[in-house]
Structures are given as structure tokens and as C-alpha cells.
Amino acid sequence: MTRLPTDFQLSIKEYLADSSPLHRHNYFELIYVLEGRGIHVINENQFAYGRDDLFLLTPTDSHTFQTHVQSTFCIIDFTASFFERVSPVGEDKPELGYFFKELEYIFQNAAKYQGHIEMNEEDRTFSGMLVRRLIREWGQQVFFREIVLQNLVFLLLNIIARYAAETGLVSSKEKTANMAYEMIYYIQHHIYDNDCITLDQLAKQFHLSKDYVGAYFRTHTGKTIKQFVLDYKLELAKTRLLHSRLTISEIAAELGFTDESHLNKAFRKQTGMTAKQYRSKRPSTNT
Template identity: 30%
Template sequence: MIQLNWQDIFIIDRFSTSRWDPDNNGDLYFQILFIEEGSGRITIKNKVTPFKSRDIFVFAKDEIPQIKTHENTTFIVFKFTDLLFSSKINLPDRQSWLRRSEFILNHPKRKFEESLKSGKDRDLIWRILFFIRKENNAKEQYHLQIIANMVSTILSILARNVTSKNPESVKPRSHKKSDRIDEIYAYIRYNIYDSNLLKISAIAKHFHITSSTLSNYFKKETGNSLHNYILLYKLEIAKDRLLNSDFTVSQIAIQLGFTDESHLTRIFKKYCDATPKQYKDSHITTEE
């Protein structure tokens, strides 16, 4: 097991400034920006969004915010590095962090805007944030485990705010077909690591319809079978893990609910025209 400092994987930074200096750290997986006090505007890819005190933003690794402050502003930044993917480290609650961050960053309805829609959730996150900072400063026994659990909670709260409705409790009552499909997408992505919850019968039960009705509806609206959509989404996660982590094919197979390495390899080759190893090797060679 490689011994790494907590700060190599997860960085907490708090500072006040009237001028933001962009962070070009290529090792970042994603970051969460908390506006403790102040105001200004954030620009990403020519889109401008204003910010104020207690706003929260999530940025993927390829999203480098350009920030202009209107006054002296206090920021708190959570930085998650690519080492989060490493299977050779023992980080408390790492799998929960990966699952929630993937849901947030890869959700089809995600867009660049302030991340919270619920005022109650905002209050809850800022209370949790206070205790994270307190634990991080005191560094008493078990503080890493306590911080990891609280960060998991923050990620879960952000995940349920990706859409205007909670993906755990949403019911398909919308009159808009696109909204209903988005609700099904959200459920699948939220539960992608739980094979039992991804059974068509389980999804149908969640949405209070029959399995055949669900399957027929999904096929009619998307042109793809529900089973195939789930499988393709798992393969997209597998590709990302192959290129950005040191997980073995066997570990990725277990994480995504495949029977074993050979099962994942067979499915991967069928849909991607290469084995996982061939896919990884070809992309590494291309990058070099």
C-alpha cells in the first residue's frame, strides 16, 4: 500500500482575495467552490454566472473558472485530485466519493450554474462545512474518517440537486415526456453501482409501473432498450476508469456489477471492438 498524505488526494483551501488567480493544476479530478462571503462573477467557456455569499459551484477537471470579484471575497475550495482513482491507497469512503462525483459530473442535465436549488440543503451543507473545517484544523483522532463521511454527505446533497427533483424519490408524474425520461436516466445513474436496483423490475417498481410498460416506453422514446442503455453507461465508466485510474480490469468488473473480468472483457470487446487492455494500451500510445 502506497502511503500518501491526505493533502495529496483531498485539499481544503480557505482564503480571502480581491483577485482570483486561476489554478492550472492538471492533477485535479474536480473541485467544489464555496463562496463564504462576497460577490462577483464566474466565466467558463464564454458563459457568465454571477455569484454571492453562500453560493456553491462544482467544476470538472476541464472547467477552469475565470473569476472576477466585486469586493474582497472569502472562498473555500475542496479539490479532489486524480489520486482519488488510485486503488493503492486507503482513503475512507473513497468509493462513495467516486460514485457521487460521477453522478454529478456526468449527469445529462448538468450545466454550469450555482449547484443548489434547495434552501434547506444549502443551510445543511454550510453547517456540515463548518464542522469539516473544525475537524481539519483540530486533527484529533479519527478526524480523517469523520471528514470523509461529511464530504460524502455533501456530495450526496449536491447529487440530489443536479435536477430540480430528488432522484431517490422522484415519481414519473410529469406531463412532459422528456422530463420523464430524464427521471429514468437520473435513477439509473444514481444507482449504477447497485445491480439489484438496476433490474428492470426494480426500476419499474420505483416508478409504479409494470416492467413491460417501462421497457416499451423507454424503447419507444429513446430508440434503445433499457438494458442496453445501462450496459453502455457502465462501459463508459469502465473506459474512464481504464484511462484515469490504476484499477485492474478485475476490480472495475466487480465495481460495475459484472460477473468477473472475463465477463467484462467479453462485453467490452463486443461493443468497443477491443479488449479493455487493448483499449487502454491504444489510448496511452496515442497520448504519448
């Protein structure tokens, strides 16, 4: 049971009827409300919270709780190794980092939620069951504890991923009016396989001509497919630079760049700085 704590940490926190200090973290954080009610202030946005509410915070978010009654929260922190895509170490022990690429758009689009994950009643109830089971498993030393914990977290993230897929990428008007939503979803899910996101493959996937698929995507997103893919890969690179221990060469290879120089050239063109300079912005401690 040595790998799990490096992937995520689970804690229970209680606040009395008062405000917690304004603070931020240098990692992604899921907060589930077990009991209580009050106001959750995230980047000056106020959300009334109650039992079974769920929040997803990014490292750039500042937040505080203004509790109306004593409140209890389950907090899951995703640490650096969660963002390091590795191979499973055994059939009975998959690594969360290996699965991260399947759920990456949750974190890449987290800012669109403003921190609050709104779910229907059925998903709220199911998520609550998963979190409470996570808490029980976390406090036990039993056979298969690690694999159960990993699968519970993975399932919880998939529930959030469904929400992200349905509401987080484009507006509902765009979603009902065109296929751009499905194209974005497809590209983000296949971003590690360049063969799946060529014009030819996209045309085949969406039953359009090669010429039309590119024009259609640009009309509805304002970007060419090539530019969208590059921009998304650079956003993934930024996440890894700030929140993983992967070297720049490893990040370049993982995201399909020829080498570190190729990544740096694209990175400098978009941000005005090299990948190494961008990584230097990484916070070293919690504040």
C-alpha cells in the same frame, strides 16, 4: 491519519479585486464562496457569485474569477483515490472511495450544471455550516478527526446529490410527465448490481409489465434499457480511466464486464479506441 489526504484536499484561497489566471485542473473540484462577490467564468459562461454560492468543476472545465471585491473561497479537490471503490478498512474509518458509487451520478452529470450548483436558501445555509465546520476540523489534530471530515464531505455531497436528482437528469417537463426520470435515477443508483437492473426487476420496481417497461423507457429516453445501461457504464469507465489508478481489468470487473477484452470491445464500438488509448488522454499535470 494517512488515508484522508489521498481522498480529498481542502484549501482556502483569497483573491483581490482583480482576475485570477484562466486555468483548469486534472481532478474534480468543489468551490464554496466564503466571502466576496464578482464573476466566475466557467468555459466562457459567466456566473455572478456571492457568499454561500457553490460550484462543481470537472477536469475539462477552464475557469477564472473576476473579483469585484476581495473574495475568499474554500476549495475541495477530489483526488484519484476518491474514484477507486474500496472496502471500508474498519467500522470506525469508512473510506470515501467506498461511498463514491452511491454519489457517482453527481460527477457523471456535472456538465449539466455548467459548474454552478443552485440551491434553495435552506440548503445554502446548511451547506455553509458544513463547509465552515470542515475548515475547522481540517485545521485540528483531534480524536476522530478523519471520520468527522469524511462524514462532513459525504453529507455535503448528499446535499448536492439531492439537487442532481431533482434537477440534473431530465427536464422538469419530462420529470412531471413520466417515470423515465425515476427509472434513470434507479438504474444509476443500482448500476453495480446487474440483478437490480434487469427488465424483470425494473418491471417489478415500477409496477409495469416486462414488455411495457422496455417500450416506455425507449419512448421517453430514445434508448433501450440495455443500451442506456451500457452507455452509462462506459461513461463510468471513462471517469475511472482518466481519474483513477485502477487497472483496466479492475475497471472491467467493477462495472460488470466479463473481462478486459469485453470492455475494450464495447469501448471501441462507442469511441473508436481501446480503453488503453483513451487513458492515454489523461493529463499528467495541472495547467
